[in-house]
Amino acid sequence: xxxxxxxxxxxxxxxxxxxxxxxxxxxxxxxxxxxxxxxxxxxxxxxxxxxxxxxxxxxxxxxxxxxxxxxxxxxxxxxxxxxxxxxxxxxxxxxxxxxxxxxxxxxxxxxxxxxxxxxxxxxxxxxxxxxxxxxxxxxxxxxxxxxxxxxxxxxxxxxxxxxxxxxxxxxxxxxxxxxxxxxxxxxxxxxxxxxxxxxxxxxxxxxxxxxxxxxxxxxxxxxxxxxxxxxxxxxxxxxxxxxxxxxxxxxxxxxxxxxxxxxxxxxxxxxxxxxxxxxxxxxxxxxxxxxxxxxxxxxxxxxxxxxxxxxxxxxxxxxxxxxxxxxxxxxxxxxxxxxxxxxxxxxxxxxxxxxxxxxxxxxxxxxxxxxxxxxxxxxxxxxxxxxxxxxxxxxxxxxxxxxxxxxxxxxxxxxxxxxxxxxxxxxxxxxxxxxxxxxxxxxxxxxxxxxxxxxxxxxxxxxxxxxxxxx
Numbered sequence: 001x002x003x004x005x006x007x008x009x010x011x012x013x014x015x016x017x018x019x020x021x022x023x024x025x026x027x028x029x030x031x032x033x034x035x036x037x038x039x040x041x042x043x044x045x046x047x048x049x050x051x052x053x054x055x056x057x058x059x060x061x062x063x064x065x066x067x068x069x070x071x072x073x074x075x076x077x078x079x080x081x082x083x084x085x086x087x088x089x090x091x092x093x094x095x096x097x098x099x100x101x102x103x104x105x106x107x108x109x110x111x112x113x114x115x116x117x118x119x120x121x122x123x124x125x126x127x128x129x130x131x132x133x134x135x136x137x138x139x140x141x142x143x144x145x146x147x148x149x150x151x152x153x154x155x156x157x158x159x160x161x162x163x164x165x166x167x168x169x170x171x172x173x174x175x176x177x178x179x180x181x182x183x184x185x186x187x188x189x190x191x192x193x194x195x196x197x198x199x200x201x202x203x204x205x206x207x208x209x210x211x212x213x214x215x216x217x218x219x220x221x222x223x224x225x226x227x228x229x230x231x232x233x234x235x236x237x238x239x240x241x242x243x244x245x246x247x248x249x250x251x252x253x254x255x256x257x258x259x260x261x262x263x264x265x266x267x268x269x270x271x272x273x274x275x276x277x278x279x280x281x282x283x284x285x286x287x288x289x290x291x292x293x294x295x296x297x298x299x300x301x302x303x304x305x306x307x308x309x310x311x312x313x314x315x316x317x318x319x320x321x322x323x324x325x326x327x328x329x330x331x332x333x334x335x336x337x338x339x340x341x342x343x344x345x346x347x348x349x350x351x352x353x354x355x356x357x358x359x360x361x362x363x364x365x366x367x368x369x370x371x372x373x374x375x376x377x378x379x380x381x382x383x384x385x386x387x388x389x390x391x392x393x394x395x396x397x398x399x400x401x402x403x404x405x406x407x408x409x410x411x412x413x414x415x416x417x418x419x420x421x422x423x424x425x426x427x428x429x430x431x432x433x434x435x436x437x438x439x440x441x442x443x444x445x446x447x448x449x450x451x452x453x454x455x456x457x458x459x460x461x462x463x464x465x466x467x468x469x470x471x
Contacts, residue, residue, distance in 0.1 A: 096415055272298070294320025343363055343364055
């Protein structure tokens, strides 16, 4: 045992933690790991969701019907926005293809944002300034017009001799006599509406910016039911088999029972990055057991029409305001044709979403496309030009100098192109006829030039003779 000393050794104090290199390194490592974990979680939550592909969702192709015997060519009624209640925008006719001859033109102002309908030899439409018009389809002459609003962005729907129209300002819905334009009934709304109506079994269905889907009696405008969804309804409701389909600005797709207004199913869109929900402006189309529409999150969607299960999504490079056109053109698989703010028209396989072809329009494609015969008609907002593209391969086969929103409708005999503020009726002709017309036009031009030259010579000769006589 040692003896204690008078001056025992003092214990050495430990250095503060911030001077201990190993502990600092360990602490930094812990912080970096924690930050990395937080960043990964945040990135996982806020990044743009990946596109979906679910091949198990049913896809129903109807049995092919036997081809009917050729009949005498007659006109076809295009009675509502996007042609039919399913809003497919596809008119399977023969003979409507370039080259065309313009037989009449209507208007130059004001803006025509939404296309006309064509029924029984008449075109019906409402211009952006809220004036409803009826034109003769054979010559473009106006039959009647009536001021019904100060702002409109919708297409009328025709049913049993009546037109049904919604307006933005003032927000209201009305029924008109298609023969003379007289108002039968009108009903004020608590909101603006640009949701072109669907008329089924004496009921009128449309959406409103207050996020409500309405059902009214077509006879008198009396309300039957109203159903709230997740946001403003901009597009027209599609209808098939007793069910209405609408997308909304809350980014939700909703199926509603037309008889009662009961919601059958709702499905959310995927949204964009940073957790931002997309919004549906696009009018849906129903075909092949699916519901198709575009979204402002830049995607095209395909839902199961019975359950709302997401079958696939395809991302574009910009907003998709355009309503999808769904068609099986001869020689092609069932396809979705749609435009994007990224300046492209897309042809997508309707079952899988696989891209068949794209066509660069050189400007934003805002409005819905139409497929008439075997040609896809699309317009670009930048440059205001309308193009016709082969549904089979996307090659350009037609170009017209005006267009901006929704470009074309047809009655099976003529093509009616909607310019920025005009309507042009085009009649198909043969290339032989086209060459003959060009030769005739050139001959008329040459005759006019020759006549002017002869007149100038005669005038000069007369002047010279007058001068000689004056001497």
